[in-house]
Structure formats: C-alpha cells, structure tokens
Amino acid sequence: xxxxxxxxxxxxxxxxxxxxxxxxxxxxxxxxxxxxxxxxxxxxxxxxxxxxxxxxxxxxxxxxxxxxxxxxxxxxxxxxxxxxxxxxxxxxxxxxxxxxxxxxxxxxxxxxxxxxxxxxxxxxxxxxxxxxxxxxxxxxxxxxxxxxxxxxxxxxxxxxxxxxxxxxxxxxxxxxxxxxxxxxxxxxxxxxxxxxxxxxxxxxxxxxxxxxxxxxxxxxxxxxxxxxxxxxxxxxxxxxxxxxxxxxxxxxxxxxxxxxxxxxxxxxxxxxxxxxxxxxxxxxxxxxxxxxxxxxxxxxxxxxxxxxxxxxxxxxxxxxxxxxxxxxxxxxxxxxxxxxxxxxxxxxxxxxxxxxxxxxxxxxxxxxxxxxxxxxxxxxxxxxxxxxxxxxxxxxxxxxxxxxxxxxxxxxxxxxxxxxxxxxxxxxxxxxxxxxxxxxxxxxxxxxxxxxxxx
Ligand SMILES: Nc1ncnc2c1ncn2[C@@H]1O[C@H](COP(=O)(O)OP(=O)(O)OP(=O)(O)O)[C@@H](O)[C@H]1O
Ligand SMILES: [Mg+2]
Numbered sequence: 001x002x003x004x005x006x007x008x009x010x011x012x013x014x015x016x017x018x019x020x021x022x023x024x025x026x027x028x029x030x031x032x033x034x035x036x037x038x039x040x041x042x043x044x045x046x047x048x049x050x051x052x053x054x055x056x057x058x059x060x061x062x063x064x065x066x067x068x069x070x071x072x073x074x075x076x077x078x079x080x081x082x083x084x085x086x087x088x089x090x091x092x093x094x095x096x097x098x099x100x101x102x103x104x105x106x107x108x109x110x111x112x113x114x115x116x117x118x119x120x121x122x123x124x125x126x127x128x129x130x131x132x133x134x135x136x137x138x139x140x141x142x143x144x145x146x147x148x149x150x151x152x153x154x155x156x157x158x159x160x161x162x163x164x165x166x167x168x169x170x171x172x173x174x175x176x177x178x179x180x181x182x183x184x185x186x187x188x189x190x191x192x193x194x195x196x197x198x199x200x201x202x203x204x205x206x207x208x209x210x211x212x213x214x215x216x217x218x219x220x221x222x223x224x225x226x227x228x229x230x231x232x233x234x235x236x237x238x239x240x241x242x243x244x245x246x247x248x249x250x251x252x253x254x255x256x257x258x259x260x261x262x263x264x265x266x267x268x269x270x271x272x273x274x275x276x277x278x279x280x281x282x283x284x285x286x287x288x289x290x291x292x293x294x295x296x297x298x299x300x301x302x303x304x305x306x307x308x309x310x311x312x313x314x315x316x317x318x319x320x321x322x323x324x325x326x327x328x329x330x331x332x333x334x335x336x337x338x339x340x341x342x343x344x345x346x347x348x349x350x351x352x353x354x355x356x357x358x359x360x361x362x363x364x365x366x367x368x369x370x371x372x373x374x375x376x377x378x379x380x381x382x383x384x385x386x387x388x389x390x391x392x393x394x395x396x397x398x399x400x401x402x403x404x405x406x407x408x409x410x411x412x413x414x415x416x417x418x419x420x421x422x423x424x425x426x427x428x429x430x431x432x433x434x435x436x437x438x439x440x441x442x443x444x445x446x447x448x449x450x451x452x453x454x455x
Pocket of ligand 1: 261391
C-alpha cells in the first residue's frame with residue numbers, strides 16, 4: 001500500500017455505514033436512495049480529481065500542481081514533491097552548464113565547438129576576437145568558410161589532427177595563431193587557437209641575434225686568420241711582423257669588447273631590478289666620468305662638466321656609471337676633432353634628476369632615432385666599426401635605464417650634434433648630498449677645465 005492510499009477506503013466505508021443505518025432505520029427504499037446519492041458523490045469526486053490531473057498534465061509545463069483533497073491529496077503531494085525535485089535538479093544542471101560556459105569563456109585561448117559537419121556551434125569570446133568571428137552571424141557556418149588560410153584548409157583536408165598548424169591572420173592586427181582540431185563525442189570537434197605572435201617574435205629575435213653575433217665575429221676572425229696565413233707563408237721582416245701582430249691584437253680586442261658587451265647585456269636581461277640599490281653622490285660620478293671621457297678623447301675635444309645642484313641618487317652606481325661612460329664614449333667617437341662635449345646634471349622642479357651629454361658631433365638623422373637602442377643598430381656601420389664600436393652600447397644603456405625606471409631622451413641634428421639625456425624618476429633623487437664626494441671646489445675646477453683644442 002502506498003502512503004495515503006488508506007484514506008481511499010474512508011468514503012466507501014462511510015457510504016456503506018450510512019446505507020446500513022438508513023436500511024435499519026427507514027427500510028430498503030431509503031437505503032438504496034442514500035447509497036445512490038453517496039456512490040454518485042464518490043464517483044463525481046474521483047472524476048473531478050481525474051479531470052484536475054488531466055488538465056494539469058496536458059497544460060503548460062510550468063503550471064502549478066493542483067491541490068488535491070481527500071484520498072487524492074497524497075497523490076498530488078507526491079507529484080508536487082517530484083516536480084520540486086526535478087526543478088531543483090534542472091537548476092543544478094543549469095548552474096553546472098553555466099559554470100562550464102563561464103570557464104570556457106575565461107580560457108585565455110580560443111575554443112570553438114564544431115558539429116559533425118564542421119559547422120560552428122559555439123565559440124568563446126577569445127576565439128571570436130582572434131579569428132574575427134561573430135557568433136550571432138557565423139553560428140552554423142562552416143569553419144572552412146571563415147578561417148580561409150590555405151595552411152588551415154590543407155590541415156582540415158589532411159585529417160591528421162595530432163599536431164597543430166600555424167596561420168597568420170590578416171587585418172589590422174597581424175598575428176600568428178597555432179590552431180589545433182581535437183575530435184570529441186561521436187563526430188564533433190573542438191578547434192583550439194593559441195596566439196603565438198610573441199613566441200614567434202622572440203624566436204625571430206633569437207635568430208637575428210645569432211646571425212648578428214656570428215656576423216660581428218666573422219670580420220675580426222677573417223682578418224686574424226688572413227694575417228696568420230700570411231705570416232705562415234711569407235718570410236716577413238721584424239717590422240712587418242710587428243705591424244701584422246698589432247693589427248691582429250686590435251681585432252682580438254674588438255672581439256673581447258664584443259663578448260664583454262654581450263655578457264653585460266645578458267646579465268642585465270636576466271635580472272629585472274638592479275642588484276644592490278645604494279645611495280650615491282652625483283658629483284664624484286660626474287668627475288670620474290668626465291675624467292674618463294678626457295682620457296678617451298686624448299685632448300682632441302673640449303670636455304666640460306656642469307655639476308648642477310648637489311644631489312644623491314638611489315640606484316646601482318656601477319650601472320649608472322656605465323650609462324654615462326657609454327654615452328660619453330659615443331660623444332667622443334662621433335664628434336670630430338676640435339668639437340665640444342659637455343656633461344651636466346640638474347634636478348627639475350618636479351624632482352626628476354637629469355644627466356645630459358651633449359656634443360657638437362656628426363649628429364643623427366631623425367629616421368634612425370627610434371631604432372638607435374636596438375642591439376647592433378648602427379647608423380654608419382663602417383664608421384662605428386672603425387672606432388671599435390660593437391653597436392651594443394645604447395642597448396646596454398636602455399636596459400640599465402629600464403631597471404631604474406628612467407628614460408632616455410635623444411635630440412639630434414645631422415652635422416650639428418646630439419644631446420642624450422637620462423631622466424631619473426623623482427623618487428630616486430634626493431637633494432641632500434652625501435659627505436663622501438670631493439669638495440665642491442673640485443667640481444668648479446673641472447667645470448672650467450679644457451683638455452682639448454676647444455671649438
Ligand atoms: N653622440 C652620437 N653622435 C652621433 N651618432 C651617435 C651618437 N651616439 C650614438 N650614435 C649612433 O648610434 C649608433 C649606436 O650606438 P651604440 O652606442 O649602441 O653603438 P656603437 O657606439 O656603434 O658601439 P658600442 O657598442 O661600442 O657603443 C652608433 O653606431 C652611431 O651610429
Ligand atoms: Mg656606443
């Protein structure tokens with residue numbers, strides 16, 4: 001017996017009792033009349049409830065379960081309970097599907113669901129953005145109509161989806177995508193797309209870099225090998241031997257410089273922040289850098305220093321010194337004899353500290369300025385090589401400045417000269433001097449000192 005079914009017997013039993021009572025009290029006729037009325041009422045009650053069930057079952061899906069009475073109450077309650085459980089189950093399912101959809105949308109790669117005929121069924125926003133799809137328009141369109149790169153069409157036709165295929169997108173933002181089809185279910189597929197533009201660019205940079213380094217090493221090595229052969233084949237006198245050995249030593253020094261610069265760059269690139277921040281006084285740095293520049297110039301230029309306001313800088317002293325030395329060595333090497341080179345320091349009202357290295361040298365045409373800090377970029381290769389340049393100086397400068405959140409400014413005019421300025425953020429600059437620099441008179445002396453022919 002199902003729960004509640006006991007109440008189904010209550011009405012027939014009551015009708016039977018009433019019929020018996022009528023028979024005992026008023027005879028057979030009255031008993032039959034009572035029985036007929038009560039049996040009719042019971043049948044009408046059941047027919048009405050059947051009608052309620054039928055109306056509900058054939059009605060709209062979200063129609064409420066009717067209220068039952070008497071023996072039907074249990075039936076309706078059970079149906080109601082079942083409907084509630086089903087609704088709960090459906091809500092859970094909807095939430096699960098929604099969670100999966102949100103997860104698929106959040107994936108940083110593109111995901112497209114294709115049906116058995118390779119028609120687009122669904123795509124996450126990343127896939128739409130990468131492949132220029134619009135789900136409202138492209139849903140149920142064949143994927144091969146929308147991704148038309150020949151490499152992809154060949155990949156689909158070949159049917160071997162163990163590997164991915166690289167395609168380059170067209171349009172305003174060219175990028176390289178790695179696409180892979182993954183079969184699932186009976187005959188459906190997932191199309192996964194991954195943006196590999198950066199990876200490709202890094203691989204290209206690596207290839208270019210290796211080609212550049214090999215090229216840079218080839219020239220001195222060819223020169224050295226040529227001299228070695230000459231010395232092996234010919235009987236040279238002492239003077240010739242000395243000359244050849246001198247030239248070979250010069251090429252060896254070029255290679256040493258190149259390797260040293262490469263090592264510096266690689267160590268700068270492998271750490272993101274300057275190792276060992278310290279506070280150092282600006283003045284001694286200016287004094288040392290200008291002395292080095294004078295030594296390099298060997299009296300061919302006038303080297304001036306304007307020390308500006310006394311200040312200290314928080315940063316890596318050796319790295320900042322290498323920046324000044326690179327910029328000053330460029331100024332010396334790209335300024336003809338008799339030119340003027342100046343090194344200055346100032347603190348702007350905003351607190352930004354600026355080193356400026358100005359020269360009256362050959363200058364740089366505007367089209368070269370944006371590429372100047374690229375590795376191995378030289379305006380005039382032969383001139384740079386002739387002065388022992390590796391083309392890595394400004395790349396090193398850029399990296400050091402990046403690590404100090406500083407900026408490099410270049411203003412230049414061909415034939416008139418250049419100004420390279422290094423702008424250090426205000427939080428790295430303090431007006432208070434440290435007591436470890438030389439006395440101020442030293443700076444004044446070096447400011448006015450001239451070690452060249454002047455201009
Ligand atoms: N002060 C300057 N005046 C004119 N041209 C300059 C100046 N500084 C740099 N350049 C140009 O920028 C190029 C790149 O400079 P960078 O310092 O990176 O390399 P480099 O001087 O050739 O070699 P090195 O690695 O020895 O410094 C130089 O080859 C030169 O053409
Ligand atoms: Mg240089």
